[in-house]
Amino acid sequence: MRYGIFSDVHSNLEALEAILDAIEAERVDQLLCAGDWVGYGADPTACLAILRQRGVLSVCGNHDAAVAGQMDLDWFNPYARAALEWTSTQLSEGDRSYLRNLPLVWTDARLTLVHSSLHEPREFHYILNLSDAQASLRLQTTPVLFVGHTHSPGIFVQEGERVSFQRIWPLRIEPQRRYLVNVGSVGQPRDGDPRAAWCLYDSEEKALEVRRVPYPMERAQSKIQQAGLPGFLADRLAIGY
Secondary structure, eight states, X not given: OEEEEEOXXXXXXXXXXXXXXXXXXXXXXXXXXXSOOSSSSSOHXXXXXXXXHTTOEEOOXXXXXXXXXXXXXXXXXXXXXXXXXXXXXXXXXXXXXXXXXXXXXEEOSSEEEESXXXXXXXXXOOOOXXXXXHHHHTTOOSSEEEEOSSSOOEEEEEETTEEEEEOOSSEEXXXXXXXXXXXXXXXXXXXXXXXXXXXXXXXXXXXXXXXXXXXXXXXXXXXHHHTTOOHXXXXXXXXXX
């Protein structure tokens, strides 16, 4: 089974279209998203339409939960809150209902998908260090867990009691290990690389790789500015942070 896995689209239509073109060239069997379709960017309705049209299996992110009325906006910083308030005016009740009904965790025999952490997934904890990763790895029942939320790709690897971190691609899945893979962000990377990120996972070949795709960033920035969203949200796209 070949999966195209991505996260944190954040209403960036240009970046989403770019990674979908790249994924299509790989002839994947299933598209998966680790949440946060909306927030920050200027094309929430168009991005959600693609979610439905393409049959993407998705879990719910914290920004999705917020516009669906399931999180207090006080949880967010002022830039994120301003974007969420604007996004709420753009979405239909059908859009909000769809986001409201996304699961927090999705799993099959090969992998698990969650936006943030398997430990209290509704609290949307960030996985930033080995201790954070261990809280999820202890609950993991599949060889690989895919997450987003931090917008920075990387892999936590558990073998026995030891957990390590790496950013080395491609990766071969070893049977005696468990893997927690952050696939980065499509629409707002924060690892210093402004290109959109996505992950190719081949469960038969036991191989995965996070890949980067350039996209027409200036168009996405212009839309953010025209929508009257905070200029910082447009500026940060260029630096990937």
